[in-house]
Amino acid sequence: MRAILHVCTTCRIVAADPDAPRPGALLHDALSSAALPEGVELRGVECLSACSQGCSVALSAPGKWSYVYGRLGPGDAAEILTGTAAYAAAPDGLVPWRERPAIFRKQSLARIPPLGPTQD
């Protein structure tokens, strides 16, 4: 199964013009018009509950760690796709630190372990 790049389309950026198009929607547009890395599916989502840290994206895939990144903007699309390609290629989703783009090293909001087998 593919890795999923979720993009919050309703994210604002703090102090952004409230009447302008949502920065999250602009980021989604920028990602939609780019060539996606192999094995990646882009999905817009209405809220990632990281509203004070927008724009935000999340990466998830079966059997892999999930990640949420924040404080992003439409201008970060290329770097997001670079980091997403590395995530998609990593069997467990754990990309070596040095191979992560700067925004993924510095702007992680959280990560969640893969579900794995239950203990009973």
Add this chain to the structure above:
Amino acid sequence: MRAILHVCTTCRIVAADPDAPRPGALLHDALSSAALPEGVELRGVECLSACSQGCSVALSAPGKWSYVYGRLGPGDAAEILTGTAAYAAAPDGLVPWRERPAIFRKQSLARIPPLGPTQD
């Protein structure tokens, strides 16, 4: 499959004594010694990458939204378990706002949609 309550055991709390036991480990201890809700498995994890927002926990289950909560402490164990029980009972993990404990309403760091089917 069970819902998983992940607890970061290495979380510090800002301004906490660096030589004292990690608040994350104390929170894990408090949760371990409590009765877990039906259908919930507790798992300690070494880092949820929410280090500036500790203590942190994450909820996940197959086919459900995942959630990460932060700014918690060992004293929040009972309320975490109340919210976890509601999560475990909700088929998609989406608990009505009014039924969430205050820490889950106010201290969400992020949420991630379920994987769902791919679009190709």
